[in-house]
Amino acid sequence: MSGVNDGDLLEKMLADSGALLEGHFLLSSGLHSCNYLQCALLLRFPHYAAYVGERLANLIRPSAPDIIASPALGGIIIGHEVARALDVPFIFCEREEGKMRLRRFPAPEGMRFAVIEDVVTTGGSIKEVGEALESLGGKWVASGCIVDRSTENTGLKGELFSLAKKVFPVYKPEECPLCKKGLPLVKPGSKKQRI
Template identity: 55%
Template sequence: MSQIRDKLEELMLESEAYLKGHFLLTSGKHSGHYMQCAMMLRFPDNADFAGRSIAESLKGKSIDFVASPAIGGLIIGHEVAKALGVPFIFCERENGKMSLRRFPVPVGERFVVVEDVITTGGSAAEVGRCLSEAGCEWVDTACIVDRSGGKHCFDKDPLSLWKVSFPVYDPDECPLCSDGSKPYKPGSR
């Protein structure tokens, strides 16, 4: 697995999906590291590599379909489904709540939730609950990067290609600010 992690880190750096510097995060905190998997996934060969790698980690589990939260999980969810040879569906927010709007509910079928990055796991958990409550069986959760540091909302750790936990700082206690640098906000929100 460390070969996969090393290759993934290389792809993330090459595609500028993983940045080092001084960043203002959506949470308002500062960090010396930033990840935006969409930057890596924009290259089809990279998406294929990550999708096949996640699918390999799910080997031996009986999975009927893959589900992801829109928007972050769309590309990687589709790639994992392709590698597993099963259908792909996604949930999206409607009135602030994840719902399955575009697809029929595959009642009684087994699924895995696939996300790009898990920080708290909130969106992935909402997808899992939405489909479970509709009569599907939630088998597992998987992601490209688990950056939760174990502080996710799942009963067990999600399967991931790369587990990483970067230090984050309150702005008034940020050592990067103390060194005189100014934070940059790259983000998607």
């Protein structure tokens, strides 16, 4: 697509894939929002996944990670695409008894790693993965995501690399104007649930 910059192309991909949703959503942080990014809808198209993976890999490359890690489930596709573009191994952590743990892969002892997620709002999942792998002897050198929705310091080590920054309004449940209007609250993700 000549003449189209990366930011505009990503916006078009998000729109064309239906990844940008509007409504009344319960975020994993417990906050409410009128917008939600369902990057799984973007990443279901292999050519979109390859494109964003290569762009994110270019941002991460100077940090020279030996391995890429992601939280399951949302970060698996983009993490794998970044690892593919960098030609390094990929691992993921999964939630077990409420904590992110490395279950299926050898510990990254002595290895430099980057944690990759699809969307960051609070940075909680990336932080959990990074801390879990550090506790196993890895060195956390970078973090990245397709879209950074954070509005304040996420507490991550170093810079958070992203392809786009989007700030949508978020509300505490007791202050949510969408609740006051009586709009149905939806918990998005793999199974959309009305609350």
